Amino acid sequence: MDFEYSDKTKQLMGRLKGFMDAHVYPNEKRFHEEVAEGDRWQPTKIMEVMKEKAKAEGLWNLFLPESSLGAGLTNLEYAPLCEIMGRVIWAPEIFNCSAPDTGNMEVLVRYGTEAQKKEWLEPLLAGKIRSCFAMTEPAVASSDATNIASLIKRDGDEYVINGRKWWSSGANDPRCKLFIFMGKTDPDHPSRHSQQSMILVPKDTPGVKVLRHLPVFGYDDAPHGHAEVLFEDVRVPASNMLLGEGRGFEIAQGRLGPGRIHHCMRLIGLAERALEKMCQRTLSRVAFGKPVAAQTVTLERIAEARILIDSARLLTLKAAYMMDKVGNKIAAKEIAMIKVAAPNMACQVIDWAIQAHGGGGVTDDFGLSYAYAQARTLRLADGPDEVHRNQIGKMELGMHAPAGVLKGR
Template sequence: MDFEFSDRVRELQEKVSRFMDDHVYPNEHRFHEEVAKGDRWQPTAVVEELKEKAKAQGLWNLFLPESRRGAGLKNHEYATLCEIMGRVHWAPEVFNCSAPDTGNMEVLERYGTDEHKKEWLEPLLAGKIRSAFAMTEPAVASSDATNIESEIRKDGDSYVINGRKWWTSGIGDPRCKILIFMGKSDAKNPNKYQQQSMILVPRDAPGVNVLRMLPVFGYDDAPHGHGEVTFENVRVPASNMLLGEGRGFEIAQGRLGPGRIHHCMRLIGQAERALEKMCKRAKSRVAFGKPVADQTVTLERIADARILIDQARFLTLHAAWKMDTVGNKAARKEIAMIKVAAPVMACQVIDWAMQVHGAAGVSEDFGLAAAYAQARTLRFADGPDEVHRNQIGRLELDRWN
C-alpha cells in the first residue's frame, strides 16, 4: 500500500484540521452547556451554526461519491478525515458525516429507488433530517443476526412490521424522520441468510413507540441517544422494501464494511486526543518530587500508547485500501482485524490517560470518561470482538487446507 496521499486529499486533511482548530475545539464547552440546559433532546445551536460554516467551506458529505455531491474519496482517503473529525465525538455531525446517517445514506444511495432518494436521501444529504438503524434485539443474541425475530409480513400492497429493537441509535433526536429496519420476511427459507430483509419505516408511522432511552455507562448521548423501540403492526407501503425480500444480509454487508472503517478511524482520533491530554497532564503535574512525566511507568505507557495507536492506524488504512482495491468481501479478514484492534487499543490508551489524570480522569472535566464509554461500546457495535475473532481464525485456518 502507498501511504502517500494526493494533493487534494492533503488539502482536505488540512482544511478539516483547521476547521476543528478554529471552530470545534473552542466550542466544546458550549456544546456541553447547551445539552445540559433545558430539553436535552433538542438539537444544539452550536452544531447547527457550525454545519452552515462547514457547508460554506465545502466540508460536507465528505464520505459520498461526487455524483451525490460528496467528495468522491476512496475509503482509505476518507478514513484519514474520519480520524480528524473523531477527535471530538459530536464533530462528525458538523460535516454531515455522523453515524448512523452515513451508513443509512450509503444504503439509500446504493439500494434505494428514485422515490426513496427524493423523499429521504435528499433531506439527509442536506442535513435537514436525521435517521436511525433498527437491527439489534433484546430477546436474542444479536451478535448472530440470523437470530433476529422481528417480522416483516406482506399484506397486499403493504408490509406489516412487528418486533422489539434496542440500541436504535439516533431515535432520540427529534429530527429523526426515517428508520432502516431489519427483520424476517421469510422465516422458513432454508437459507438462513435469505430470511431477512431491510425496509424503510417513517419515524411517525403508527405503531412505532420508543419505550426508553438507554444510557451507556451513565451517558445518554443526548440529543442523539440510543432507544428501545417497539414496532406494533406498523404498516408501510410495499415500495419501502429495499432491494427486494431476502436481501437484508446483502445490504448489511454493503453498509457495515465502510462503517467499521469509519468507527475505527474515529476511535483512533479519540485515542490521539487522549494521548495528547495524557502528555500535557504528565508534564504539568508533580508527584514525589518530580514531574509525573519523569516517572518510568508514565514514560512506558506513553511509549506503548504511541505504538498501539500507530499500529491500529496502519491496520485500518490497510483494510480501507484493500476494500478500495479488491472489494469488501476480499477484505473481510482485514476489516474484522481492525474492528477488534481499534476499540481494544482505544480503551487501553484512554484508560492510561485517565490514570495520569488521577481522580480528574473519571470526571467530565477532561472528557476521558465519556471517550472511554464510547470506545468500550464499540467492542459490541457492528459485531462483538468474539464474532470477529472467530471469523479471523477461520479465515486463517482456511489458508492451510
C-alpha cells in the same frame, strides 16, 4: 500498498484541522452546556451554527465513496478525515458525517430506488433530517444476526412490521424521521441468510413507539442517544422494501464495511487526543519530587500508546486500501481485524490517560470518562470482538485446512 495521502486528501485535512481549531475545540464546553440546558433532546444552537459554517466552507458530506453525491473520496482518502473529526465525539455531525446517517445514506445510494432517494436521501444529504438503523433486538443474541426475530409480512400492497429493537441510535432525536428496519420476510427459508430483509419505516408511522433511551455507562448521548423501540402492526407501502425480499444480509454487508472504517478511524482520533492530554497532564504535575512524565511507568505507557495507535492506524488504512482495490468481500478479514484492534487500542490508551490524570480522569472535566464509554461500546457495536475473532480465525485456518473441514463450525 501506498498509503501516501492524495493531494486532495491533504488539502481537505488541512482545511478540516483549521476548522476544528477555529470552531470545534473552542466550543466543546459551550456544546455540553447547551445540552444540559432545558430539553436535552433538542438540537443545540452551536451545532447548527457550526453546520452552516461547514457547509459554507465545503466541508460537507465528505464520505460516500463511488458516488458523485459526496466529495468523491475513496475509503482510503476519507479515512484520515474521519480521524480528525473523531477527536471530538460529536464533531462528525457538524460535517454531516456521523453515524448512523452515513451508513443509512450509503444504503440508499447503493440500494434505494429513485423514489426512495428523492424522499429520504436528499433531505439526509442536506442535513434537514436524521435517521436510525434498527437491527439489534433485546430478546435474542443479535451478535448472530440470523437470530433477528422481528417480522415483515406482505399484506397486499403493504408490509406489516412487528418487533422490538434496541440500541437504535438516533431514535430519540426529534430530527429523526426514518428507520431502516431489519426483519424476517421468510422465516422458513432454508438459507438463514435469505430470511432477512430491510425496509424503510417513517418514524411517524402508527405503531412505532420509542419506549426509552438507553444510557451508556450513565451517559445518555443527548441529543442523539440510543433507544429501545417497539414496532407493533406497523404498516408501510410495499414500495418501501429495499432491494427485494431476502436481501437484508447483502445490504448489511455493504453498509457495515465502510462503517467500520469510519468507526475505527474516529477511535484513532479519540485515542490521539487522549494521548495528547496524557502528555500535557504528566508534564505539568509533580509527584515524588519530579514530573509525572519523568516516571518510568509514564514513559513506558506513552511509548506503548504511540505504538498501539500507529499500529491500529496502519491496519485500518490497509483495510480501507483493500476495500477500494478488491472490495468488501475480499477485504473481510482486514475489516474484521480493525474492528477488534481499534476499540481495544482506544480502551487501553484512554485508560492510561485516565490513570495519568488521577482522580480528575474519572470526572467529566477532561472528557476521558466519556471517551472511554464510547470506545468500550464499540467493542460491541457492529459485532462484538468475539464474532470478529471467530471470523478471523476461520479465515486463517481456511488457508491451511482441507476443503470442508471448517464447514458449519
